[in-house]
Amino acid sequence: MLRQTSSAILSALWACSSLVAADVQRPLLKDFDALGAWFEEVASINHTTPGHRDVEKAKNVSIAIVGAGITGLSTALMLDSVGVHNWEILEASHQIGGRLRTIYVGDTQEWAEMGPMRLPYKIKYKSDNATLEYSDHAMTFQLAEWLNEMNRGSRDDLEINFIPWIQHSPNELLGLGTGRHPDGRIPTRAEIAANSTLGKRAPMDTQEYKDIKAKMTDILLDEGTLREIQRDVWRAHGRVMKEGLDDISQQSMMRNVWNASAEVVDAIHGSTDYDVFWDEMHHNSNLAQDGSGSALGETEWRCVDGGFSRFSHAILPHVQDRLVLNHQVRKIEAIEDDQGATMGTKVSWVDVDSNRSQTKPQPHQAKSYNYTMLAVPFPMTRMMSLPPFSSPLSRAMAERGLRFKDACKLGLLFSERFWEKGDHPIFGGYSTPPDAAVGALYYPVYGHNETGRPGLILHYRGGDWSSRFASLSDEQHVSMVLDAIASLHGEEVRDLYTGDYERLCWLDEPFIATAWTRPDVAQHALYIPSYQKTESNIIIIGEHTAPTHAWVSSSLYSAVRGSVQVLLEVGLIDEAKELNQRWMGRWINME
Numbered sequence: 001m002l003r004q005t006s007s008a009i010l011s012a013l014w015a016c017s018s019l020v021a022a023d024v025q026r027p028l029l030k031d032f033d034a035l036g037a038w039f040e041e042v043a044s045i046n047h048t049t050p051g052h053r054d055v056e057k058a059k060n061v062s063i064a065i066v067g068a069g070i071t072g073l074s075t076a077l078m079l080d081s082v083g084v085h086n087w088e089i090l091e092a093s094h095q096i097g098g099r100l101r102t103i104y105v106g107d108t109q110e111w112a113e114m115g116p117m118r119l120p121y122k123i124k125y126k127s128d129n130a131t132l133e134y135s136d137h138a139m140t141f142q143l144a145e146w147l148n149e150m151n152r153g154s155r156d157d158l159e160i161n162f163i164p165w166i167q168h169s170p171n172e173l174l175g176l177g178t179g180r181h182p183d184g185r186i187p188t189r190a191e192i193a194a195n196s197t198l199g200k201r202a203p204m205d206t207q208e209y210k211d212i213k214a215k216m217t218d219i220l221l222d223e224g225t226l227r228e229i230q231r232d233v234w235r236a237h238g239r240v241m242k243e244g245l246d247d248i249s250q251q252s253m254m255r256n257v258w259n260a261s262a263e264v265v266d267a268i269h270g271s272t273d274y275d276v277f278w279d280e281m282h283h284n285s286n287l288a289q290d291g292s293g294s295a296l297g298e299t300e301w302r303c304v305d306g307g308f309s310r311f312s313h314a315i316l317p318h319v320q321d322r323l324v325l326n327h328q329v330r331k332i333e334a335i336e337d338d339q340g341a342t343m344g345t346k347v348s349w350v351d352v353d354s355n356r357s358q359t360k361p362q363p364h365q366a367k368s369y370n371y372t373m374l375a376v377p378f379p380m381t382r383m384m385s386l387p388p389f390s391s392p393l394s395r396a397m398a399e400r401g402l403r404f405k406d407a408c409k410l411g412l413l414f415s416e417r418f419w420e421k422g423d424h425p426i427f428g429g430y431s432t433p434p435d436a437a438v439g440a441l442y443y444p445v446y447g448h449n450e451t452g453r454p455g456l457i458l459h460y461r462g463g464d465w466s467s468r469f470a471s472l473s474d475e476q477h478v479s480m481v482l483d484a485i486a487s488l489h490g491e492e493v494r495d496l497y498t499g500d501y502e503r504l505c506w507l508d509e510p511f512i513a514t515a516w517t518r519p520d521v522a523q524h525a526l527y528i529p530s531y532q533k534t535e536s537n538i539i540i541i542g543e544h545t546a547p548t549h550a551w552v553s554s555s556l557y558s559a560v561r562g563s564v565q566v567l568l569e570v571g572l573i574d575e576a577k578e579l580n581q582r583w584m585g586r587w588i589n590m591e
Contacts, residue, residue: 027573029565034529035547036238039584042564042577049574058570063087064347064367066329067375069098070552071542073315074143074559075373078583080318082567082575088369089319090349092328092511096316099512100552102307105413106500110444110456111307112411114504116552117442118165118301120286123230125297127223134286135586136233136548139556141302142583147314158314165301166428166445168290173431173488177201186434186488188424193293203267212260213268216250220280221288223296229285232587237278237547241525245277249521253277273463276521282548303445308552326352328511330364331385332372334536345372345537371569373539373562379404379514387536396527402544403523407515408466408505410459410477414496417455418489419443430460433484439465441485454498457485462515470505477503516550517543531558532565539565560584 027045032038049055061084065072068091076087099115119141120134144160151158170190178187179198187198202209228236240246251269254260274280291298304310316323331348348366355361374381378397388394395401419426428445442458459481461469469477478501486493506515519527524547531545541562546554560583567576581588 026568026571028534028568029561030529030533032532033238034532035241035525037232037234037587038532038561039234039564039580040588042568042580043585043588045573045577047573049572055572058572059083059575060086061371061566061570062344062369063566064345064369064372065089065375066332066347066372067091067098067542068093068096068312068319068323068325069375069542069555070100070311071098071555071559071562072373072375073097073312073319074556075375075541075563076319076322077146077315078559078563078579079566081582082572082579084567084572084575087322089323090327090329090347091323091325092352094325094353096323096325097309097312099506099515100308100312101504102309103411103502103504105411105456105502106454106498108413108454108500109447110411110413110454112409112456112458112502113303113307114409114502116308118167118303119162119552120299121302122300123286123289123297124300125223125227127296132227132230134230136557137551137553138586139560139583140552143311143556144304147311150318151314155314155317158310158317160310160314161305162302163305163446165303167287167299167301169426169429169443171424171426172429173426173433174199175434175488176432176436189429203271204264206264208261209264209267212254212258212264215258216254216268219245219277221284221296225281226285226289226296229282233282233548234587237524240278240281246524247522248277249275250277250280251275252521276519278524278547279519305446311552328352329384332374332387332536332538333385334387334538335368342537344368344370347372371534371537371539371566373541373566375541375559375562377404377512377514377517377542377544378402380511387538389535390530390533392526393530393533393535393540396523396530397540401523402527403518403520404514404544405463405516405518406466406470406505406507407460407462408469408477408503408507409461410469410481410503411456411501412459412478412481412485413498413500414455414457414493415498416496417444417447417453418493418496419455419457420448431488433487435480435484435487437465437468438480438484441481441488457481459484463518466505466515467507470507474501474503519549532561534565534569539569556583 027047032041065075065087068089072089076089079087101114103112103114105112119137122131122133124131148159168189172189173186174189174192175186177200192199251265254265286299289295289297289299327349329347329349333346334342335344335346337343346366346368348364350364351362381397426443427448428443430440430442432440439461442460444456447453482497507513531540539562541558543549543554546557548554564576564580
């Protein structure tokens with residue numbers, strides 16, 4: 001670690017750190033249940049914030065928030081809401097929002113969501129017609145309500161409104177691995193539901209396959225567990241971890257516990273995208289509940305009218321005075337006193353714009369803060385020089401640690417919405433062409449049946465496939481997707497393509513280079529507790545640190561957790577409990 005003895009730096013940092021040093025018995029988040037309901041333990045803290053003088057000193061703690069994605073932006077707002085204003089957001093790019101990225105195509109009102117597209121809102125079960133709300137996603141709706149209230153009267157143009165997202169349309173064309181009508185026509189979703197012979201066949205038909213598949217279903221699609229996840233994902237996560245389901249892969253369970261043959265294991269595992277039980281259980285609680293014959297219920301979805309970038313637009317007026325763009329953080333060092341105690345952090349960055357315009361790279365600039373909140377994905381923290389962390393946190397951030405996946409999207413603009421016409425009109429949802437490489441083609445959920453309105457078909461490919469598409473040129477990608485659309489809707493649609501498109505492959509996106517997190521076996525139990533430990537006065541936040549991953553609510557959860565964490569670190573206990581109650585309170589004392 002860097003040992004700085006500059007009296008000016010140390011005295012400035014000590015002014016805000018002395019309160020912390022004075023109370024060695026203060027409660028810290030690292031002591032609470034990281035895998036489950038830590039927020040309950042925060043609510044039950046019986047300490048209180050010290051006197052007025054110390055409160056003002058603690059509230060003036062200086063904080064660097066590295067990254068202006070939704071996690072960093074929300075963290076800033078949450079700290080502001082409890083009177084902690086001495087923060088600064090350092091963003092490497094020229095824009096805010098991170099992976100919230102809405103792009104309007106071809107100078108029209110047709111938008112392509114290059115990041116998040118939808119939110120699960122409610123689910124209705126078949127067994128008893130019960131309707132449950134997805135409680136963790138309520139945080140996203142809560143943020144929208146808060147921002148609308150903050151901007152009301154001054155910036156009404158920034159209002160965030162939600163509209164229904166159509167996850168599936170009965171007339172979607174499902175061409176991958178399905179049967180065909182006698183005339184060769186690709187079947188629709190509704191036609192497959194009415195005639196199962198048109199659907200995909202199971203990879204095997206042996207009794208062993210059926211028995212092992214049934215055992216997997218008992219775990220992955222247990223209705224009681226799925227309801228628990230929907231009502232209270234945090235306690236459900238803690239229970240699943242304690243039951244040991246994070247300690248063994250699905251393949252190992254089938255092969256080594258249930259003694260299934262290698263062929264059966266490969267057939268079952270090869271038909272899914274998951275290795276980890278919790279990962280697929282969480283998926284089955286929302287995306288798998290599509291109302292089909294095999295589903296337990298049907299999920300009701302919402303999306304943002306105008307796109308998810310409206311969140312970052314609505315936040316900008318409240319952070320722009322403490323937001324610095326084009327500052328790429330290259331190094332974070334711990335500042336220690338003469339006794340080796342950490343007093344703060346020194347953050348070094350380069351000015352991206354200056355380096356672009358200069359023949360020679362410019363030297364680093366630096367500033368000292370009491371705390372740094374690191375709100376960027378681990379593939380980017382690997383590009384930074386950081387202090388030595390504990391072994392679990394170091395491994396989580398390392399190349400062989402927490403796994404990350406990519407995504408690639410391409411929106412093609414057509415002069416008319418041909419898919420909304422004919423005998424089988426499609427409104428929303430997505431089709432799958434026969435070409436396995438292409439994957440899903442999404443139709444717009446807005447502007448239906450408007451005469452003369454153009455339309456956008458969005459190609460989405462995630463995981464390993466997205467890396468393959470990232471290797472293509474724009475022209476090659478457009479050609480493949482246009483071929484796939486023509487294979488579903490007929491060759492005549494090529495004449496309706498306007499030539500306008502937008503493409504974004506996150507692997508190629510500077511300062512992000514990833515799309516979402518896909519933890520491996522045992523990584524939750526190992527890594528998540530390390531995020532609640534503040535090391536070298538650095539707090540790690542971001543959707544990748546949440547047990548749900550890859551949802552806007554995961555980012556917001558980590559913003560709450562990180563904000564509560566730093567408030568406890570500086571002794572602002574009442575403020576930590578206030579923030580905890582405001583954002584995590586819906587789960588406290590829940591039966």
